[in-house]
Amino acid sequence: MSLLNLDGVGVRFGTHTALDSVDLELDEHRTVCVLGPSGSGKSTLLRVIAGLQKADAGRVLLDGRDLSGVPAHRRGFGLMFQDHQLFPQRDVAGNVAFGLRVRGTGRAEAEHTVAGLLELVGLPGAQRRNIASLSGGEQQRVALARALAPQPRVLMLDEPLGRLDRRLRERLVVELRELFGRLGTTVLAVTHDQGEAFALADRVVVMRDGRIAQTGTPMEVWQRPASAFVARFLGFDNVVPATVAGAVADTVWGKVPVPGGTPAGPCRLLIRPAGVRPVPVHGGLPCAVTARTFRGDRVVLRLRPHDGPPLEASCAPGDAPEPGAEVGVVFAAGEVVRLPDEDTGRLTGA
Amino acid sequence: MNASPARDGRRPQRPRPSRGRELALRLGLTAVPAAFFTVFFALPVAAIVARGTRADGQWHTGHLAGVLGDHDVQQVLWFTGWQAAASTALTLAVGLPGAYVFARFDFPGRNLLRAVVTVPFVLPTVVAGSAFLALLGRGGLLDDLWGVRLDTTVWAILLAHVFFNLAVVIRTVGGLWAQLDPQQEEAARMLGAGRLRAWRTVTLPALAPAVAAAGLMVFLFTFTSFGVVQILGGPRYSTLEVEIYRQTAQLLDLRTAAVLTLLQFAAVAALLAVHARTVRRRESSLTLVDAARTARRPEGPAQWALLWAVLTVVLLLVLLPLGVLVERSLTGPDGYGLDHYRALMSPAGSGATFLVAPVEAVGNSLAYAAVATGVALLVGGLAATALARAPVGRGPGSRMLRGFDALLMLPLGTSAVTVGFGFLITLDEPPLDLRDSWLLVPLAQALVGVPFVVRTVLPVLRAVDDRLRQAAAVLGASPLRAWREVDLPMVRRAVLVAAGFAFAVSLGEFGATVFIARPEAPTLPVAVARLLGRAGELNYGQAMALSTVLMLVCAASLLLLERLRTDRSGEF
Numbered sequence: 012m013s014l015l016n017l018d019g020v021g022v023r024f025g026t027h028t029a030l031d032s033v034d035l036e037l038d039e040h041r042t043v044c045v046l047g048p049s050g051s052g053k054s055t056l057l058r059v060i061a062g063l064q065k066a067d068a069g070r071v072l073l074d075g076r077d078l079s080g081v082p083a084h085r086r087g088f089g090l091m092f093q094d095h096q097l098f099p100q101r102d103v104a105g106n107v108a109f110g111l112r113v114r115g116t117g118r119a120e121a122e123h124t125v126a127g128l129l130e131l132v133g134l135p136g137a138q139r140r141n142i143a144s145l146s147g148g149e150q151q152r153v154a155l156a157r158a159l160a161p162q163p164r165v166l167m168l169d170e171p172l173g174r175l176d177r178r179l180r181e182r183l184v185v186e187l188r189e190l191f192g193r194l195g196t197t198v199l200a201v202t203h204d205q206g207e208a209f210a211l212a213d214r215v216v217v218m219r220d221g222r223i224a225q226t227g228t229p230m231e232v233w234q235r236p237a238s239a240f241v242a243r244f245l246g247f248d249n250v251v252p253a254t255v256a257g258a259v260a261d262t263v264w265g266k267v268p269v270p271g272g273t274p275a276g277p278c279r280l281l282i283r284p285a286g287v288r289p290v291p292v293h294g295g296l297p298c299a300v301t302a303r304t305f306r307g308d309r310v311v312l313r314l315r316p317h318d319g320p321p322l323e324a325s326c327a328p329g330d331a332p333e334p335g336a337e338v339g340v341v342f343a344a345g346e347v348v349r350l351p352d353e354d355t356g357r358l359t360g361a
Numbered sequence: 362m363n364a365s366p367a368r369d370g371r372r373p374q375r376p377r378p379s380r381g382r383e384l385a386l387r388l389g390l391t392a393v394p395a396a397f398f399t400v401f402f403a404l405p406v407a408a409i410v411a412r413g414t415r416a417d418g419q420w421h422t423g424h425l426a427g428v429l430g431d432h433d434v435q436q437v438l439w440f441t442g443w444q445a446a447a448s449t450a451l452t453l454a455v456g457l458p459g460a461y462v463f464a465r466f467d468f469p470g471r472n473l474l475r476a477v478v479t480v481p482f483v484l485p486t487v488v489a490g491s492a493f494l495a496l497l498g499r500g501g502l503l504d505d506l507w508g509v510r511l512d513t514t515v516w517a518i519l520l521a522h523v524f525f526n527l528a529v530v531i532r533t534v535g536g537l538w539a540q541l542d543p544q545q546e547e548a549a550r551m552l553g554a555g556r557l558r559a560w561r562t563v564t565l566p567a568l569a570p571a572v573a574a575a576g577l578m579v580f581l582f583t584f585t586s587f588g589v590v591q592i593l594g595g596p597r598y599s600t601l602e603v604e605i606y607r608q609t610a611q612l613l614d615l616r617t618a619a620v621l622t623l624l625q626f627a628a629v630a631a632l633l634a635v636h637a638r639t640v641r642r643r644e645s646s647l648t649l650v651d652a653a654r655t656a657r658r659p660e661g662p663a664q665w666a667l668l669w670a671v672l673t674v675v676l677l678l679v680l681l682p683l684g685v686l687v688e689r690s691l692t693g694p695d696g697y698g699l700d701h702y703r704a705l706m707s708p709a710g711s712g713a714t715f716l717v718a719p720v721e722a723v724g725n726s727l728a729y730a731a732v733a734t735g736v737a738l739l740v741g742g743l744a745a746t747a748l749a750r751a752p753v754g755r756g757p758g759s760r761m762l763r764g765f766d767a768l769l770m771l772p773l774g775t776s777a778v779t780v781g782f783g784f785l786i787t788l789d790e791p792p793l794d795l796r797d798s799w800l801l802v803p804l805a806q807a808l809v810g811v812p813f814v815v816r817t818v819l820p821v822l823r824a825v826d827d828r829l830r831q832a833a834a835v836l837g838a839s840p841l842r843a844w845r846e847v848d849l850p851m852v853r854r855a856v857l858v859a860a861g862f863a864f865a866v867s868l869g870e871f872g873a874t875v876f877i878a879r880p881e882a883p884t885l886p887v888a889v890a891r892l893l894g895r896a897g898e899l900n901y902g903q904a905m906a907l908s909t910v911l912m913l914v915c916a917a918s919l920l921l922l923e924r925l926r927t928d929r930s931g932e933f
Contacts (some may be wrong), residue, residue: 084838092831094828098832
């Protein structure tokens, strides 16, 4: 049995279904990231678990015990809000010690814990600082220390790094992952940023319209998106209807080789940009190069074939053709993934 | 203010208790304020009106036409309306540049000066009247210097009204102005709009609702003006409120008074309805920034000239009358001295005007005002809590609560004289016989304190982000604990500010108190009015001395209030 289980949880706001029979498992000492676009219901999911939102259906179980009827303040979970929600009228120490005070922890012990936590999040000696004087990154650290202080059974993070600039975000992701590993914290985070989710999580849960679209390790989800929706959400745009017969698939882009063992029949096909290779113009599918984006270690090309949707290709900076050039395109079977034909968004892969 | 909508574009909803429980809670919260207003406002006013329009079990509506057709009444009505309009226009003309200067310019003494401008607003009308009498009236400063007297002209009334209400404009409009993001205007200028055009197209529309709201409040206050007109108006000028007093207390013509009360009631209700609309429009989304960051030092001769012009007007208009008041109170027959203050110490010194030493009025006033403040905080606090829980929607429930909100404002515009007299005739028999109770005075004073409490506390209560309470909850705080740890510290300042307002307003309440204060226990404003009503140098000097005392008491509570000022207390 996992530490936390969600069993068919559903939430409706009027006619809008925010969560639709969601099942989820969270093991102790693991970090799970819920990934999804705006409005996919991921924040509602956190609020249901925290006890801030009543579920209209289903159960939330902690150690197998049903939590319905247990109010938020008795659940022993931590929640870090996306805009932190630090108490403006208290200083840093007053914020971090809040959860300890309401539990009746002694003053000396609380002070000791606060000092230790501030050290841990990289703000040693910040106890007496005013909340308004903190930068965004510092506020984020204080919010984290405040959530960690009462040693919650599950720490939930709502868009933990959403408001910070990119450099700070990349650094904090690494720090958080290291910290959670060291403390053995059980973490459930939600984010719309796939980079953040993949960097932070042991397992990723992709959500769409209040349902779970896919669960798996970051590697599994990245390599084998379960649906065209997941593929597109991860930034893959080369998705077309196809019919597989043997080792090739018939698409609007011509014959595309598929990995061995791909089941035959109609489906959708994802071709990752790395599997789209530009060759001399008569060597493959003829395309015009419409744009070229430099990404440091590689170059992303936008290609327009004579027929069908545009293609994205990724290649080494050295051999990238100029915009306006005419090229041929061949596909590498290793980067081709079969997706289910009907994209219901309901399939749980992996 | 940093609006932070959830990324999903919806604000997370508060986990509400069941509909029934929520409704019961809200009804429970409104029960005390509703009962208070029924017994101490609706009943007395209704009783007065009924006494004037009913006789022998019959309604006498014919009298209505008679009163309305009366030439004198039409004169009063006309004067009430146009002096209010002129006062409002004049206040806006002085106040808007003032609001700009206080909002956008950073200069030494800015905070002190803003406090000084607010002093008149909480001053008792009687003091304002006396101060302008000391400046413009018989034996006043201008009379001494140039032989100019304005106390029988309408100018004295208009100037006193500006003196009084300048703070309403400067605080309401200036408070918002300081929070408007200057970058909005800069964006317009980058798009090619000139300075003036940028102001007209960007800033003015954002300010317009606040200007309208402030203007309406000033109009309301001057429309129902009593103390100022009573003292400065002489026999020639009379507002509805003064006329109601005259008909009730001097001519004992209750029928005419009842019609006039109804007339004023209708006018005020209409004004409040318009006010409620503008306030709701004002809640539209604006980009607001921290007020502390938008002000900068004036640049160039034009801005310095504007700053100095505004400061000069403020000094002349606000400080001069108060200064003259103090000076007159110290002027005795043999030069400067404390003679008048000494005379206040004994009943004999005041001739036969008082049964007790006038100085005892200080103690009476403080005690009454303290009780009134307590009552106003209780009633207003409960009402504000109920209103803050109101759903923002358009359902019948929320419309009812908005109606309740408007109802709470009514005492501000209703004739205080009517309320006071109504107290006397309704609360004099069982089950509620308060005729001989000292409680009558603070209850009447609390009635005008409640709107201030609601207006000050409600915006702060509404601004407490529900997610802060949730943050407390997930950290283990029970709902009660979360209220104590999150709501209370944030509202505490607003409650103290509200208490200061209620206290000052109670101290200065005159129209109702003059009816119900017992002769042996006058309040300060009543004592001042009595002294002014008597002829003679000595009485005049003592009136000035007592007004000075009243001013100092008010200023002290205001200074306390200014130290606690919150940025969100700007609705008045």
